[in-house]
Amino acid sequence: MTARYRGFLPQLTGQPFLTDGGLETTLVFLQGYDLPDFAAFPLLLTEAGRADLLTYYRTYIDLAARHSAGLILESPTWRASADWARRLGYSRPELAQANRDAITLLHQLREQLMPLEPVVISASIGPRGDGYIPNTAMTIREAAAYHAEQAHIFARTPADMLSAMTINYAAEAAGIAIAARYASMPVAISFTVETDGCLATGQPLGEAIREVDSTTGSYPTYYMINCAHPDHFAHALPTGARWLERIRGLRANASCKSHAELNESTTLDPGDPHKLAFLYARLLHGPLPNLTILGGCCGTDDRHVEAIASACLPALEMRTA
Numbered sequence: 001m002t003a004r005y006r007g008f009l010p011q012l013t014g015q016p017f018l019t020d021g022g023l024e025t026t027l028v029f030l031q032g033y034d035l036p037d038f039a040a041f042p043l044l045l046t047e048a049g050r051a052d053l054l055t056y057y058r059t060y061i062d063l064a065a066r067h068s069a070g071l072i073l074e075s076p077t078w079r080a081s082a083d084w085a086r087r088l089g090y091s092r093p094e095l096a097q098a099n100r101d102a103i104t105l106l107h108q109l110r111e112q113l114m115p116l117e118p119v120v121i122s123a124s125i126g127p128r129g130d131g132y133i134p135n136t137a138m139t140i141r142e143a144a145a146y147h148a149e150q151a152h153i154f155a156r157t158p159a160d161m162l163s164a165m166t167i168n169y170a171a172e173a174a175g176i177a178i179a180a181r182y183a184s185m186p187v188a189i190s191f192t193v194e195t196d197g198c199l200a201t202g203q204p205l206g207e208a209i210r211e212v213d214s215t216t217g218s219y220p221t222y223y224m225i226n227c228a229h230p231d232h233f234a235h236a237l238p239t240g241a242r243w244l245e246r247i248r249g250l251r252a253n254a255s256c257k258s259h260a261e262l263n264e265s266t267t268l269d270p271g272d273p274h275k276l277a278f279l280y281a282r283l284l285h286g287p288l289p290n291l292t293i294l295g296g297c298c299g300t301d302d303r304h305v306e307a308i309a310s311a312c313l314p315a316l317e318m319r320t321a
Contacts, residue, residue, distance in 0.1 A: 143175020
């Protein structure tokens with residue numbers, strides 16, 4: 001098994017790409033799974049779990065096919081790094097196998113379905129600590145060392161790229177980029193922000209992107225924003241700023257609630273899919289000139305991504321016509 005697009009990612013051509021929605025919130029709130037530490041990768045251990053993951057991914061493959069869009073399949077490995085796996089009782093060999101199995105699942109699915117539009121396999125890397133609180137802050141060197149193990153495992157699979165999701169401080173993002181470089185893997189860095197549009201550390205998003213680029217020689221292939229509602233960050237995107245050209249992807253939350261409120265919530269807030277799609281379209285026509293990768297995060301499902309695709313893809317297709 002070899003990577004299909006690692007040498008050149010098709011989402012860099014300007015072609016519209018979709019992603020999935022909120023995998024973990026879909027599994028917990030819509031399918032009734034109990035996911036300790038919000039970890040989805042243990043589902044790979046059971047036939048029923050694998051079947052539910054395949055059903056989830058096929059939903060988005062069908063959605064992308066209906067809209068003649070490319071698709072980025074994100075592996076269920078956001079929590080599949082050493083510290084989180086240790087909490088879940090995984091040994092290092094078991095964790096390595098889980099990461100490999102996650103990519104194998106997506107590779108086999110892509111090979112079986114053979115869609116007309118490109119399907120990119122993205123190996124998901126999550127933060128070492130809490131996705132909302134930078135409670136295990138590391139230096140760049142420490143972050144590179146921590147994430148190197150998972151990056152090198154993915155480098156020996158058919159994964160086309162790495163994506164670091166829900167990163168909330170610049171040093172960890174830079175460390176992940178360095179780990180990706182040593183593994184010879186392209187990487188997308190996806191930051192999450194608070195309701196003021198800044199990272200949890202208080203650093204403005206633009207400063208974080210410039211810091212990571214300065215530290216790593218602009219190694220990240222592109223940046224994304226995920227796990228925040230557009231109302232939380234739209235005001236912090238100054239039209240015309242050069243750093244905005246580095247943002248190619250958006251995976252927003254459905255809910256307008258803050259991260260603190262979401263952490264305390266025991267019910268799903270799905271928001272309004274059509275309002276969310278309208279906010280995506282406004283960003284597309286405004287401050288994010290290179291936005292071509294569209295999907296969802298916490299609280300979103302295929303209904304949200306369907307609405308986003310309907311609202312945004314016609315405009316993206318006109319750009320490339």
